[in-house]
Amino acid sequence: MNCKKMDIKPFEKRVWLSSPTMHGDELKYITEAYDTNWMSTIGENINKVESIAAEKANVKYAVALSCCTAALHLCVKSAGERLYGKPSIGHGAVEGKRVFCSDLTFNATLNPVMYEGGTPVLIDSERDSWNMDPVALEKAFEMYPDVKLVVYAELYGFPGNVRQIKEICEKHGALLIEDAAEAMGATWEGKQCGSFGDYSAISYNGNKIITGSSGGCLLTNDIEVVNKARKWSTQAREDAVWYQHEEIGYNYRMSNVIAGVVRGQYVYLEEHIEQKKAIYERYKEGLKELPIKMNPFDAEKSKPNYWLSAMIIDEGYMCKQVRNDSVAWYTPENGKSCPTEILEAISSINAEGRPIWKPMHMQPMHKMHEFVTRADSGRANTNTYIEGGCADIGMDIFDRGLCLPSDNKMTEEQQSRIIDVIKACFE
Numbered sequence: 001m002n003c004k005k006m007d008i009k010p011f012e013k014r015v016w017l018s019s020p021t022m023h024g025d026e027l028k029y030i031t032e033a034y035d036t037n038w039m040s041t042i043g044e045n046i047n048k049v050e051s052i053a054a055e056k057a058n059v060k061y062a063v064a065l066s067c068c069t070a071a072l073h074l075c076v077k078s079a080g081e082r083l084y085g086k087p088s089i090g091h092g093a094v095e096g097k098r099v100f101c102s103d104l105t106f107n108a109t110l111n112p113v114m115y116e117g118g119t120p121v122l123i124d125s126e127r128d129s130w131n132m133d134p135v136a137l138e139k140a141f142e143m144y145p146d147v148k149l150v151v152y153a154e155l156y157g158f159p160g161n162v163r164q165i166k167e168i169c170e171k172h173g174a175l176l177i178e179d180a181a182e183a184m185g186a187t188w189e190g191k192q193c194g195s196f197g198d199y200s201a202i203s204y205n206g207n208k209i210i211t212g213s214s215g216g217c218l219l220t221n222d223i224e225v226v227n228k229a230r231k232w233s234t235q236a237r238e239d240a241v242w243y244q245h246e247e248i249g250y251n252y253r254m255s256n257v258i259a260g261v262v263r264g265q266y267v268y269l270e271e272h273i274e275q276k277k278a279i280y281e282r283y284k285e286g287l288k289e290l291p292i293k294m295n296p297f298d299a300e301k302s303k304p305n306y307w308l309s310a311m312i313i314d315e316g317y318m319c320k321q322v323r324n325d326s327v328a329w330y331t332p333e334n335g336k337s338c339p340t341e342i343l344e345a346i347s348s349i350n351a352e353g354r355p356i357w358k359p360m361h362m363q364p365m366h367k368m369h370e371f372v373t374r375a376d377s378g379r380a381n382t383n384t385y386i387e388g389g390c391a392d393i394g395m396d397i398f399d400r401g402l403c404l405p406s407d408n409k410m411t412e413e414q415q416s417r418i419i420d421v422i423k424a425c426f427e
Protein backbone atom coordinates (compact mmCIF):
# COMPACT_ATOMS: atom_id res chain seq x y z
CA MET A 1 0.00 0.00 0.00
CA ASN A 2 1.54 3.22 -1.18
CA CYS A 3 -0.76 5.75 0.40
CA LYS A 4 1.15 8.76 1.64
CA LYS A 5 1.53 9.64 5.32
CA MET A 6 -0.84 6.94 6.46
CA ASP A 7 -0.59 6.41 10.20
CA ILE A 8 -4.26 5.88 10.90
CA LYS A 9 -5.18 3.17 13.37
CA PRO A 10 -7.00 0.13 11.94
CA PHE A 11 -10.42 -0.84 13.32
CA GLU A 12 -10.42 -3.83 15.63
CA LYS A 13 -13.72 -5.00 14.20
CA ARG A 14 -14.16 -4.82 10.44
CA VAL A 15 -16.33 -2.02 9.05
CA TRP A 16 -18.36 -3.62 6.25
CA LEU A 17 -19.51 -2.21 2.96
CA SER A 18 -23.12 -3.01 3.85
CA SER A 19 -24.01 -5.79 6.26
CA PRO A 20 -27.34 -7.07 7.63
CA THR A 21 -28.87 -5.05 10.48
CA MET A 22 -31.30 -7.05 12.61
CA HIS A 23 -33.70 -5.61 15.16
CA GLY A 24 -35.35 -8.48 17.03
CA ASP A 25 -38.76 -8.60 15.35
CA GLU A 26 -37.26 -10.95 12.78
CA LEU A 27 -36.70 -13.60 15.45
CA LYS A 28 -40.32 -13.34 16.56
CA TYR A 29 -41.61 -14.21 13.08
CA ILE A 30 -39.04 -16.97 12.55
CA THR A 31 -40.05 -18.46 15.91
CA GLU A 32 -43.70 -18.21 14.94
CA ALA A 33 -42.95 -20.21 11.78
CA TYR A 34 -41.12 -22.79 13.89
CA ASP A 35 -43.75 -23.05 16.61
CA THR A 36 -46.60 -23.46 14.12
CA ASN A 37 -44.49 -25.89 12.05
CA TRP A 38 -44.78 -23.83 8.84
CA MET A 39 -41.12 -24.64 8.07
CA SER A 40 -41.97 -24.62 4.41
CA THR A 41 -42.50 -22.55 1.29
CA ILE A 42 -46.07 -21.93 2.42
CA GLY A 43 -47.06 -19.86 5.44
CA GLU A 44 -48.26 -16.66 7.00
CA ASN A 45 -44.88 -14.87 6.75
CA ILE A 46 -44.85 -15.35 2.98
CA ASN A 47 -48.40 -13.99 2.63
CA LYS A 48 -47.47 -11.00 4.77
CA VAL A 49 -44.26 -10.29 2.83
CA GLU A 50 -46.25 -10.31 -0.42
CA SER A 51 -48.83 -7.86 0.87
CA ILE A 52 -46.26 -5.56 2.51
CA ALA A 53 -43.95 -5.58 -0.54
CA ALA A 54 -46.82 -4.70 -2.89
CA GLU A 55 -48.11 -2.00 -0.58
CA LYS A 56 -44.68 -0.39 -0.04
CA ALA A 57 -43.87 -0.35 -3.74
CA ASN A 58 -47.40 0.77 -4.60
CA VAL A 59 -48.10 -2.04 -7.05
CA LYS A 60 -51.00 -4.49 -7.03
CA TYR A 61 -49.09 -7.74 -6.55
CA ALA A 62 -45.86 -9.21 -5.24
CA VAL A 63 -44.69 -12.82 -5.56
CA ALA A 64 -42.18 -13.90 -2.90
CA LEU A 65 -39.26 -15.84 -4.38
CA SER A 66 -35.93 -17.36 -3.35
CA CYS A 67 -33.97 -14.34 -4.68
CA CYS A 68 -34.18 -11.34 -6.94
CA THR A 69 -32.35 -13.18 -9.72
CA ALA A 70 -35.20 -15.73 -9.73
CA ALA A 71 -37.70 -12.84 -9.86
CA LEU A 72 -35.85 -11.32 -12.83
CA HIS A 73 -35.81 -14.70 -14.55
CA LEU A 74 -39.59 -15.02 -14.24
CA CYS A 75 -39.93 -11.39 -15.45
CA VAL A 76 -37.96 -12.27 -18.60
CA LYS A 77 -40.04 -15.45 -19.13
CA SER A 78 -43.32 -13.54 -18.74
CA ALA A 79 -42.23 -10.73 -21.01
CA GLY A 80 -40.86 -13.15 -23.61
CA GLU A 81 -44.09 -15.15 -23.72
CA ARG A 82 -46.18 -12.03 -24.07
CA LEU A 83 -43.98 -10.66 -26.86
CA TYR A 84 -43.05 -13.75 -28.82
CA GLY A 85 -45.49 -16.47 -27.74
CA LYS A 86 -44.94 -19.53 -25.65
CA PRO A 87 -41.80 -21.47 -26.55
CA SER A 88 -42.07 -25.25 -26.72
CA ILE A 89 -42.16 -26.68 -23.17
CA GLY A 90 -41.47 -23.16 -21.96
CA HIS A 91 -37.73 -22.74 -22.45
CA GLY A 92 -36.03 -19.96 -24.45
CA ALA A 93 -38.60 -17.18 -24.01
CA VAL A 94 -36.35 -14.58 -25.71
CA GLU A 95 -34.35 -17.05 -27.84
CA GLY A 96 -32.43 -15.25 -30.55
CA LYS A 97 -33.93 -11.88 -29.62
CA ARG A 98 -32.02 -8.73 -28.77
CA VAL A 99 -32.78 -7.24 -25.35
CA PHE A 100 -31.60 -3.77 -24.31
CA CYS A 101 -29.92 -3.96 -20.88
CA SER A 102 -28.26 -1.62 -18.40
CA ASP A 103 -24.49 -1.81 -18.84
CA LEU A 104 -23.28 -0.52 -15.49
CA THR A 105 -24.81 -3.04 -13.11
CA PHE A 106 -24.35 -6.36 -11.31
CA ASN A 107 -24.37 -9.33 -13.68
CA ALA A 108 -27.55 -10.68 -12.02
CA THR A 109 -29.41 -8.07 -14.11
CA LEU A 110 -28.28 -9.78 -17.33
CA ASN A 111 -28.03 -13.45 -16.43
CA PRO A 112 -31.80 -14.10 -16.69
CA VAL A 113 -31.76 -12.75 -20.26
CA MET A 114 -28.97 -15.24 -21.00
CA TYR A 115 -30.88 -18.12 -19.30
CA GLU A 116 -33.70 -17.57 -21.79
CA GLY A 117 -31.43 -17.42 -24.83
CA GLY A 118 -31.59 -13.65 -25.39
CA THR A 119 -28.82 -11.46 -26.80
CA PRO A 120 -28.11 -8.48 -24.56
CA VAL A 121 -27.45 -5.13 -26.22
CA LEU A 122 -25.70 -3.07 -23.55
CA ILE A 123 -26.78 0.52 -23.09
CA ASP A 124 -24.30 3.05 -21.70
CA SER A 125 -24.89 5.13 -18.55
CA GLU A 126 -25.60 8.83 -18.23
CA ARG A 127 -23.33 11.10 -16.18
CA ASP A 128 -26.22 12.61 -14.21
CA SER A 129 -27.28 9.44 -12.40
CA TRP A 130 -24.90 6.67 -13.59
CA ASN A 131 -28.05 4.77 -14.65
CA MET A 132 -29.01 3.85 -18.23
CA ASP A 133 -28.79 6.89 -20.50
CA PRO A 134 -32.19 7.68 -22.09
CA VAL A 135 -30.35 9.28 -25.03
CA ALA A 136 -28.33 6.10 -25.61
CA LEU A 137 -31.53 4.05 -25.31
CA GLU A 138 -33.15 6.16 -28.07
CA LYS A 139 -30.01 5.64 -30.14
CA ALA A 140 -30.30 1.89 -29.62
CA PHE A 141 -33.94 1.91 -30.82
CA GLU A 142 -32.75 3.78 -33.93
CA MET A 143 -30.19 1.04 -34.56
CA TYR A 144 -32.47 -1.89 -33.65
CA PRO A 145 -36.10 -0.77 -34.08
CA ASP A 146 -37.42 -4.33 -33.70
CA VAL A 147 -36.30 -4.68 -30.05
CA LYS A 148 -39.25 -5.16 -27.69
CA LEU A 149 -37.71 -5.58 -24.25
CA VAL A 150 -35.61 -3.36 -21.97
CA VAL A 151 -34.02 -4.42 -18.66
CA TYR A 152 -33.18 -1.40 -16.54
CA ALA A 153 -31.34 -1.42 -13.20
CA GLU A 154 -31.21 1.38 -10.64
CA LEU A 155 -27.61 1.76 -9.49
CA TYR A 156 -26.71 1.80 -5.78
CA GLY A 157 -30.20 3.04 -4.84
CA PHE A 158 -29.88 6.34 -6.75
CA PRO A 159 -32.70 6.46 -9.31
CA GLY A 160 -32.30 8.12 -12.69
CA ASN A 161 -35.12 9.24 -14.94
CA VAL A 162 -36.90 5.89 -15.07
CA ARG A 163 -40.14 7.65 -16.07
CA GLN A 164 -38.48 8.82 -19.28
CA ILE A 165 -37.10 5.33 -19.86
CA LYS A 166 -40.64 3.93 -19.52
CA GLU A 167 -41.97 6.55 -21.96
CA ILE A 168 -39.29 5.67 -24.51
CA CYS A 169 -40.24 1.99 -24.15
CA GLU A 170 -43.92 2.81 -24.70
CA LYS A 171 -43.12 4.91 -27.74
CA HIS A 172 -41.36 1.93 -29.30
CA GLY A 173 -43.89 -0.67 -28.14
CA ALA A 174 -41.34 -2.30 -25.80
CA LEU A 175 -41.88 -3.78 -22.35
CA LEU A 176 -39.82 -2.65 -19.37
CA ILE A 177 -38.31 -4.89 -16.70
CA GLU A 178 -37.16 -2.80 -13.75
CA ASP A 179 -34.38 -4.32 -11.65
CA ALA A 180 -34.91 -2.40 -8.41
CA ALA A 181 -32.76 -4.80 -6.37
CA GLU A 182 -30.63 -1.98 -5.01
CA ALA A 183 -33.32 0.69 -4.95
CA MET A 184 -36.09 -0.53 -2.65
CA GLY A 185 -37.76 2.47 -1.01
CA ALA A 186 -36.18 5.00 -3.38
CA THR A 187 -38.48 7.17 -5.52
CA TRP A 188 -38.44 9.14 -8.77
CA GLU A 189 -40.90 12.06 -8.88
CA GLY A 190 -42.53 10.60 -5.78
CA LYS A 191 -43.16 7.19 -7.36
CA GLN A 192 -41.53 4.08 -5.88
CA CYS A 193 -38.73 2.27 -7.68
CA GLY A 194 -40.14 -1.13 -8.57
CA SER A 195 -43.41 0.40 -9.76
CA PHE A 196 -42.22 1.71 -13.14
CA GLY A 197 -41.60 -1.59 -14.88
CA ASP A 198 -44.25 -3.74 -16.53
CA TYR A 199 -42.45 -6.30 -14.39
CA SER A 200 -40.10 -5.41 -11.54
CA ALA A 201 -37.88 -7.18 -9.06
CA ILE A 202 -36.56 -6.35 -5.60
CA SER A 203 -33.94 -8.13 -3.48
CA TYR A 204 -33.57 -9.15 0.16
CA ASN A 205 -29.97 -10.33 -0.33
CA GLY A 206 -27.77 -10.02 2.76
CA ASN A 207 -26.16 -6.71 1.84
CA LYS A 208 -29.22 -4.88 0.52
CA ILE A 209 -31.09 -2.07 2.33
CA ILE A 210 -33.23 -4.64 4.18
CA THR A 211 -32.60 -8.36 4.11
CA GLY A 212 -34.03 -11.80 4.70
CA SER A 213 -30.49 -13.27 4.41
CA SER A 214 -31.71 -13.96 0.88
CA GLY A 215 -34.96 -13.65 -1.02
CA GLY A 216 -36.68 -11.37 -3.48
CA CYS A 217 -40.05 -10.40 -4.93
CA LEU A 218 -41.48 -10.04 -8.40
CA LEU A 219 -43.71 -6.93 -8.55
CA THR A 220 -46.44 -6.34 -11.13
CA ASN A 221 -49.96 -5.01 -11.66
CA ASP A 222 -50.87 -7.95 -13.91
CA ILE A 223 -52.64 -10.87 -12.21
CA GLU A 224 -51.79 -13.21 -15.12
CA VAL A 225 -48.10 -12.64 -14.48
CA VAL A 226 -48.67 -13.41 -10.80
CA ASN A 227 -50.42 -16.69 -11.61
CA LYS A 228 -47.67 -17.74 -14.00
CA ALA A 229 -44.91 -16.78 -11.57
CA ARG A 230 -46.57 -18.78 -8.80
CA LYS A 231 -46.85 -21.80 -11.06
CA TRP A 232 -43.34 -21.59 -12.54
CA SER A 233 -41.73 -21.02 -9.14
CA THR A 234 -43.25 -24.25 -7.75
CA GLN A 235 -42.18 -26.71 -10.49
CA ALA A 236 -44.97 -25.78 -12.94
CA ARG A 237 -47.58 -28.26 -11.86
CA GLU A 238 -50.77 -28.35 -13.92
CA ASP A 239 -54.24 -28.39 -12.41
CA ALA A 240 -54.75 -32.16 -12.07
CA VAL A 241 -55.12 -34.76 -9.31
CA TRP A 242 -51.64 -36.21 -10.04
CA TYR A 243 -48.40 -34.43 -10.83
CA GLN A 244 -49.08 -33.26 -14.37
CA HIS A 245 -46.46 -31.20 -16.23
CA GLU A 246 -46.63 -29.41 -19.57
CA GLU A 247 -43.68 -27.05 -19.22
CA ILE A 248 -40.42 -26.44 -17.40
CA GLY A 249 -40.71 -25.39 -13.79
CA TYR A 250 -38.38 -24.04 -11.10
CA ASN A 251 -38.00 -24.31 -7.37
CA TYR A 252 -37.98 -20.57 -6.78
CA ARG A 253 -40.44 -20.01 -3.93
CA MET A 254 -39.38 -18.10 -0.81
CA SER A 255 -39.09 -20.05 2.45
CA ASN A 256 -41.48 -19.10 5.25
CA VAL A 257 -38.47 -18.80 7.60
CA ILE A 258 -36.72 -16.29 5.33
CA ALA A 259 -40.04 -14.51 4.91
CA GLY A 260 -40.13 -14.13 8.71
CA VAL A 261 -36.87 -12.19 8.58
CA VAL A 262 -38.08 -10.04 5.70
CA ARG A 263 -41.38 -9.37 7.45
CA GLY A 264 -39.54 -8.20 10.56
CA GLN A 265 -37.20 -6.01 8.52
CA TYR A 266 -39.80 -4.06 6.53
CA VAL A 267 -40.71 -1.95 9.57
CA TYR A 268 -37.13 -0.62 9.53
CA LEU A 269 -36.84 0.23 5.84
CA GLU A 270 -37.31 3.97 6.40
CA GLU A 271 -34.92 3.94 9.37
CA HIS A 272 -32.25 2.22 7.29
CA ILE A 273 -32.71 4.78 4.51
CA GLU A 274 -32.28 7.62 7.03
CA GLN A 275 -29.07 6.05 8.34
CA LYS A 276 -27.69 5.53 4.84
CA LYS A 277 -28.59 9.10 3.93
CA ALA A 278 -26.70 10.42 6.95
CA ILE A 279 -23.66 8.37 5.89
CA TYR A 280 -23.80 9.81 2.36
CA GLU A 281 -24.08 13.34 3.69
CA ARG A 282 -21.20 12.93 6.11
CA TYR A 283 -18.99 11.69 3.26
CA LYS A 284 -20.11 14.58 1.10
CA GLU A 285 -19.29 17.10 3.82
CA GLY A 286 -16.07 15.40 4.95
CA LEU A 287 -14.67 15.04 1.44
CA LYS A 288 -15.78 18.41 0.07
CA GLU A 289 -12.25 19.86 -0.09
CA LEU A 290 -11.01 16.96 -2.21
CA PRO A 291 -11.11 16.74 -6.03
CA ILE A 292 -13.92 14.14 -5.91
CA LYS A 293 -17.70 14.00 -6.29
CA MET A 294 -20.23 11.73 -4.63
CA ASN A 295 -22.52 9.58 -6.79
CA PRO A 296 -24.92 12.04 -8.43
CA PHE A 297 -28.71 12.35 -8.41
CA ASP A 298 -31.33 14.90 -9.37
CA ALA A 299 -32.07 16.57 -6.02
CA GLU A 300 -35.54 17.65 -7.16
CA LYS A 301 -36.87 14.47 -8.69
CA SER A 302 -34.86 11.65 -7.20
CA LYS A 303 -35.14 10.43 -3.61
CA PRO A 304 -32.43 7.77 -3.29
CA ASN A 305 -32.40 5.08 -0.61
CA TYR A 306 -28.63 5.82 -0.39
CA TRP A 307 -27.82 2.08 -0.29
CA LEU A 308 -24.17 2.58 -1.22
CA SER A 309 -22.23 5.82 -1.01
CA ALA A 310 -19.85 6.03 -3.96
CA MET A 311 -17.37 8.64 -5.16
CA ILE A 312 -15.63 9.55 -8.39
CA ILE A 313 -12.24 11.28 -8.68
CA ASP A 314 -12.08 14.45 -10.83
CA GLU A 315 -10.35 13.82 -14.14
CA GLY A 316 -7.22 15.87 -13.49
CA TYR A 317 -6.58 14.18 -10.12
CA MET A 318 -6.15 10.56 -11.15
CA CYS A 319 -2.70 9.08 -10.70
CA LYS A 320 -1.75 6.51 -13.32
CA GLN A 321 -3.81 3.32 -12.88
CA VAL A 322 -3.91 0.27 -15.13
CA ARG A 323 -6.21 -2.74 -14.79
CA ASN A 324 -6.21 -6.00 -16.70
CA ASP A 325 -8.84 -8.75 -16.25
CA SER A 326 -7.75 -9.52 -12.68
CA VAL A 327 -5.03 -7.18 -11.39
CA ALA A 328 -4.60 -3.43 -10.94
CA TRP A 329 -1.42 -1.34 -10.85
CA TYR A 330 -0.93 2.31 -10.08
CA THR A 331 1.84 4.86 -9.59
CA PRO A 332 1.40 6.95 -6.43
CA GLU A 333 1.63 10.65 -7.07
CA ASN A 334 1.46 13.68 -4.80
CA GLY A 335 -1.92 15.41 -4.81
CA LYS A 336 -3.48 12.61 -6.86
CA SER A 337 -4.96 9.22 -6.24
CA CYS A 338 -7.00 6.43 -7.87
CA PRO A 339 -9.66 3.88 -6.81
CA THR A 340 -7.04 1.14 -6.42
CA GLU A 341 -4.98 3.21 -3.98
CA ILE A 342 -8.03 4.36 -2.01
CA LEU A 343 -9.47 0.84 -1.79
CA GLU A 344 -6.11 -0.47 -0.53
CA ALA A 345 -5.95 2.34 2.03
CA ILE A 346 -9.50 1.65 3.24
CA SER A 347 -8.76 -2.06 3.46
CA SER A 348 -5.51 -1.38 5.39
CA ILE A 349 -7.57 0.01 8.29
CA ASN A 350 -9.86 -3.03 8.22
CA ALA A 351 -12.78 -1.47 6.38
CA GLU A 352 -14.47 -2.67 3.20
CA GLY A 353 -14.85 -0.61 0.03
CA ARG A 354 -15.52 -1.97 -3.44
CA PRO A 355 -14.82 -1.07 -7.05
CA ILE A 356 -17.75 0.20 -9.12
CA TRP A 357 -19.52 -2.68 -10.92
CA LYS A 358 -17.29 -3.45 -13.89
CA PRO A 359 -19.46 -2.55 -16.89
CA MET A 360 -21.02 -5.51 -18.68
CA HIS A 361 -19.57 -4.44 -22.04
CA MET A 362 -16.08 -4.93 -20.56
CA GLN A 363 -16.82 -8.46 -19.30
CA PRO A 364 -15.32 -11.33 -21.28
CA MET A 365 -18.69 -13.10 -21.47
CA HIS A 366 -20.33 -10.06 -23.07
CA LYS A 367 -17.49 -8.96 -25.34
CA MET A 368 -19.41 -10.18 -28.40
CA HIS A 369 -22.55 -8.27 -27.42
CA GLU A 370 -23.25 -4.87 -28.91
CA PHE A 371 -22.72 -1.81 -26.73
CA VAL A 372 -24.50 1.48 -27.49
CA THR A 373 -23.44 4.91 -26.23
CA ARG A 374 -25.23 8.18 -26.83
CA ALA A 375 -22.72 8.87 -29.61
CA ASP A 376 -22.79 5.60 -31.51
CA SER A 377 -21.96 1.94 -31.36
CA GLY A 378 -19.54 1.84 -28.43
CA ARG A 379 -17.77 -1.15 -29.97
CA ALA A 380 -16.73 0.67 -33.12
CA ASN A 381 -15.79 3.89 -31.43
CA THR A 382 -14.96 3.48 -27.76
CA ASN A 383 -12.99 6.67 -27.56
CA THR A 384 -15.14 9.04 -29.58
CA TYR A 385 -14.98 12.36 -27.84
CA ILE A 386 -18.31 13.82 -26.83
CA GLU A 387 -19.18 16.77 -24.66
CA GLY A 388 -18.32 16.02 -21.04
CA GLY A 389 -15.53 13.56 -21.82
CA CYS A 390 -15.09 10.07 -23.16
CA ALA A 391 -18.06 8.51 -25.00
CA ASP A 392 -17.88 5.35 -22.93
CA ILE A 393 -19.27 6.71 -19.69
CA GLY A 394 -19.58 3.34 -17.90
CA MET A 395 -15.90 2.56 -18.35
CA ASP A 396 -14.98 6.04 -17.16
CA ILE A 397 -17.05 5.67 -13.96
CA PHE A 398 -15.46 2.25 -13.36
CA ASP A 399 -11.99 3.80 -13.87
CA ARG A 400 -12.38 6.76 -11.57
CA GLY A 401 -15.08 5.64 -9.12
CA LEU A 402 -15.42 3.40 -6.07
CA CYS A 403 -17.97 2.38 -3.42
CA LEU A 404 -17.28 3.52 0.13
CA PRO A 405 -17.98 1.63 3.35
CA SER A 406 -21.72 2.27 3.79
CA ASP A 407 -22.73 0.06 6.67
CA ASN A 408 -25.55 1.59 8.69
CA LYS A 409 -23.93 0.38 11.92
CA MET A 410 -20.74 2.35 11.20
CA THR A 411 -20.23 5.02 13.89
CA GLU A 412 -19.48 8.66 13.12
CA GLU A 413 -16.03 8.18 14.63
CA GLN A 414 -15.34 5.24 12.33
CA GLN A 415 -16.54 7.17 9.33
CA SER A 416 -14.32 10.14 10.24
CA ARG A 417 -11.35 7.80 10.26
CA ILE A 418 -12.28 6.52 6.80
CA ILE A 419 -12.60 10.09 5.57
CA ASP A 420 -9.12 10.86 6.96
CA VAL A 421 -7.72 7.87 5.11
CA ILE A 422 -9.19 9.09 1.81
CA LYS A 423 -7.79 12.56 2.47
CA ALA A 424 -4.35 11.05 3.10
CA CYS A 425 -4.48 9.43 -0.33
CA PHE A 426 -4.63 12.88 -1.95
CA GLU A 427 -1.70 14.34 0.02
Ligand SMILES: *Cc1c(COP(=O)(O)O)cnc(C)c1O
Nearest residue numbers: 067068069106108109181203205
Ligand atom coordinates in the same frame (compact mmCIF):
# COMPACT_ATOMS: atom_id res chain seq x y z
C1 LIG B 1 -28.23 -7.83 -5.68
C2 LIG B 1 -28.68 -7.59 -7.05
C3 LIG B 1 -29.40 -8.56 -7.76
C4 LIG B 1 -29.61 -9.96 -7.30
O1 LIG B 1 -30.27 -10.09 -6.12
P1 LIG B 1 -30.37 -11.54 -5.43
O2 LIG B 1 -31.53 -11.39 -4.49
O3 LIG B 1 -29.08 -11.76 -4.73
O4 LIG B 1 -30.62 -12.55 -6.49
C5 LIG B 1 -29.87 -8.23 -9.01
N1 LIG B 1 -29.62 -7.03 -9.56
C6 LIG B 1 -28.91 -6.09 -8.91
C7 LIG B 1 -28.69 -4.78 -9.58
C8 LIG B 1 -28.39 -6.35 -7.65
O5 LIG B 1 -27.65 -5.43 -7.04
